[in-house]
Amino acid sequence: MLAKNTQTKALHWLGKQLFNRNDPAAFFDPLLEKLDPMLVQGHTPARIDQIIQETSDTRTFVLKPAGRWPGFQAGQHVNICVETSGIQRTRTFSLSSSPELWAQQGVVTLTIKRLSGGLVTNWLHDNLSCGDVISLGEAFGDFVLSEPPRPVLFIAGGSGITPVLSHLETMAAQDFRAPVSLLYFVRTQQDIIAAERLKALENRYSALTVNIIATHKNDTPRYLNSEDLNGVPGLKARQIFLCGPQGLMDLANELLHQHGVRKADIQSTFFSAATPPLNPDLANQTLGGKVQFAKSSLEASSEGDASLLEIAEASGLTPRHGCRMGICHQCSCRKTSGTVVNRLTGQASGPGEESIQLCISIPHGPVAIDV
Ligand code: FES
Incomplete structure (x- = not known):
């Protein structure tokens, strides 16, 4: 039997752990995780309910997130976090199901293609089984329909179809009446992701026209061209969504511009494990500089277009990040001095203190950041 004094001290300690901690989840989660990973509170756990093989290199993971997950809008993305080789890794994927499915059945889907050299995509394919639990972030992104509804054109390539699937399922469920066209580019017929779902959508949703184009059917590759756009009635009145490899997005932007489509009517999102594309305006600029990581008391130098995130990682730091794009x-973190350029827009920051995104910021001369 414990002495009264020891009992009091133990109770006092437990009370402190229970009530005075800044982060109770960090204390209880390891225990809860052992009991049932779906009880964890520090992040939203999501259980793998089903895995569907879409093509030889693409699978759809049907997830059942804990009920407190706040939901999403069609076309949005989520971060998922998994532990591989003892390291927590976060990656961004777009949801391929509709918010209606989440509301009615409490499930969401992620359709994920293996990427050559992709640490996380390959790990997900090789390791996840039904019943496993992963960590799911809140949905974000503005690849969403504008209000009021208007005719829509989706141009998608490869796994860029995933947010489009979410939109199409949603539009069909809501009986969106304006015309909707999809131009979907795949390498070969075998690479069509969600072929059955697309066929079923086209059959039951009369406003939808689907045109699937295999780019490598013949010896000469067949890419997006002017005739494809001429075949879309009322092109200039449509809201246009682009999602796919950078080459397709560049070509689509150029052709749409030639067809008189306004930039403001085009929304793009891209997914790739590679570094986000460098804005052409930066191609001939001398970039790089000395970076001071103030919190870590470290300094590093860079030349060329390496991002602050890459420079930090190369210096052995592990700043928080998700999509890397x-x-x-x-x-996001605080820059305390110096100028950075945004690799996507080519815009230069001011010289003073401001918030920047490490993954798309390239030093332009000496920079100090709170990392
Ligand atoms: S990691 Fe997502 S914005 Fe930088």
Whole structure:
């Protein structure tokens, strides 16, 4: 039996752990995780309910998130976090299901293609089984329909179809009446992701026209061209969504511009494990500089277009990040001095204190940041 004094001290300690901690989840989660990973409070756990093989390299993971997950809008993305080789890794994927499915059945889907050299995509394919639990972030992104509804054109390439699937399922569920066209570019017929779902959508949703184009059917590749756009009635009145490899997006932007479509009517999102594209305006500029990581008391130098995130990682630091492509804002941090350029827009920051995104900021001379 414990002495009264020891009992009091133990109770006092427990009370402190229970009530005075800044982060109770950090204390209880390891225990809860052992009991049932779906009880964890520090992040939203999501259980794998089903895995669907879409093509030889693409799978749809059907997830059942804990009920407190706040939901999403069609076309939005989420970060998922998994532990591989003892390291927590976060990546961004777009949801491929509709908010209606989440509301009615409490499930969401992520359709994920293996990327060559992709640490996380390959790990997900090779390791996840039904019943496993992963961590799901809140949805974000503005690849969403404008209000009021108007005719829409989606131009998608490869796995860029995933947010489009979410939109199409949603539009069909809501019986969106304006015309909707999809131009979907795949390498070969075998690479069509969600072929059955697309066929079923076209059959049951009369406003939708689907045109799937195999780019490598013949010896000469067949890419997006002017005739494809001429075949879309009322092109200039449509809200246009682009999602796919950078080459397709560049070509689509150029052709749409030639067809008189306003920039403001085009929304783009891209997904790739590679570094986000460098704005052409920066191509001939001398970039790089000395970076001071103030909190870590470290200094590093860079030349060329390496981002602050890459420079920090090369210096052995592990700043918080998600998508690595300027979408999720998880890498936002304080720049205390110096100028950076945004690799997506080519815009230069001011010289003083401000918030920047590490993954798309390239030093332009000496820079100090709170990392
Ligand atoms: S990591 Fe997502 S915006 Fe930088």
